[in-house]
Amino acid sequence: MKKRLITSLMILTLGATALPMMSSCSRKGPIADFVMPEGGFDTNRDIDIFFAHSMGQKLQDALNAFIIDFNEMYPNIHITHNSVGSYDDIRDQMSTELAAGKPEADILYCYPDHVALYNQGEYVVTLDTLINDHTTMITDKLGNTEEVGLTKSQQDDFIPAYWNEGKALGDDKMYSLPLSKSSEVLYYDKTFFDAHKDEFQVPTTWVEMEEVCAKIKKLEPDCTPLGYDSDSNLFITLCEQYNSPYTSNDPNNRFVFNNAKNKEFVKMLKGWKDKGYLTTKGCYGSYTSSLFANDSPQRCYMCIGSSAGATYQLSEPAGRFEVGITSIPQVDAKNHPAVISQGPSLCLIRNDDPQKVLASWLFMKFLTTNTAFQAQFSMDSGYTPVLNSVFELPAYQAFLKDANGYNSSIAAYSVKVCVDQRDWYYYSPAFVGSSQARDEVGNLLTKILTEPNVTDDFIDQAFKEAVDECIYQAGGGTKDE
DSSP states (O other), rough: OOOOEEEEEOOOSSOOOOOSSSSSSOOSSSOOOOOOOSSOOOOOEEEEEEEOOOOHHHHHHHHHHHHHHHHHTTTEEOOOOOOOSHHHHHHHHHHHHHHHTTOOSSSEEEEEHHHHHHGTTOOBBHHHHTTTOSEEEETTTTOOOSSSOOOOOHHHOOOHHHHHGGTSSSOOOOOOEEEEBBOOEEEEOOOOOHHHHTTOOOOHHHHHHHHHHHHHHHOTTTOOSSEESHHHHHHHHHHHTTTTTBBBTTOOOBBBOOHHHHHHHHHHHHHHHTTTTTEEEEHSSTTTHHHHSSTTTOOSEEEEEGGGGHHHHOOOOOOOOOOOEEEEOBBBBTTTTOOBBBBBBEEEEEEEOOHHHHHHHHHHHHHHOOHHHHHHHHHHHHBOOOOGGGGHHHHHHHHHHHOOSSSSSSHHHHHHHHHHHHGGEOOOOOOOTTHHHHHHHHHHHHHHHHOSSOOOOHHHHHHHHHHHHHHHHHHHHHOOO
């Protein structure tokens, strides 16, 4: 029996809202870890599960095909899903629903800072009990018997950096499982760099980046050699690479980015901007990939952007140049390489009905440990699979083998770079307000880069105002007017 799939429609109410510590459920006070119901999972009871995500139609089609496979195993679990919008739209929608004590979603896309926001009211299921339940067994309708938890081989199959992100809240508990991941990579006009290989090479450090930008600017005075697609990522990544504070797990001192080292690299970037070496999304007003792909005199010859957005870096018109992809520049690649880890994880929202939580868990487990789904989702999205074993699949190996910098196979090229740098990934502490910090440092960098006459006093004030805004938005007091 195959369950007909329905894509639900939801009316979105946006706007982050402080979450209550109590829901419409009957619980009071802190919630213990999930407790397995007596008798385990009831495979004969119909259960409806809603999954909120940000997938486009192509990925939803892939998801629907695998839901059919899942329903052959568990026909009593009826999965409804909907694309809510962006990751932040999901966060804002969920915040509104949780504030009202009426969450719609059972499973949803998340980033660690979103989980921290939801967990203000302890709405997120901690997964440790489920992951480590090796005694409760379930026999599905195909006759297969599996344990509720993840076997050791299943746990070990996850790429460690992606797995560890589930513990980003700092209490050593697991709040999410990775679904698919992206990072940042350096896209460059390989045709251009090959033509000038005797003059400069693709930069691997920020010192080399400045030198290469100066040489390109001398050759092409109207161009902007480097574009960066995220002001926030640029600031946060340089904090990580310089080992300079950004945010902290200390609840009494969360926002620690107002320091001399960070001001120093911001001044460096401001110098690059004033020389015409650099632009960012905040400065340009749009993704700089459009400057990289086009053939105008103002174009970029390098662009740092999401590994999942590789197809947006292809030349216009098509085939005008070959795109090269490599890791982003480092401060110290030998001792402290760092590249940001992004992309959706999955978390479960608490429910008074343990059978509903178990059904949600089984679907989450299916999506995150099924190598066929992981491979297909990666090939359709350009995101990196979270399981090492996916790279052993013949179909996925063929996908990677076809990688090039001229057509849609550029997505595979990007994935290969991400896999090569998988030991370099970092993530920042997650807490209520960490999402605000990310926004504020991006705004801070844009503000300084676009200010015509920047002084040390201007920078000091901009940093102070950014920290004050973070504290205010996190509910820590009033702003100085």
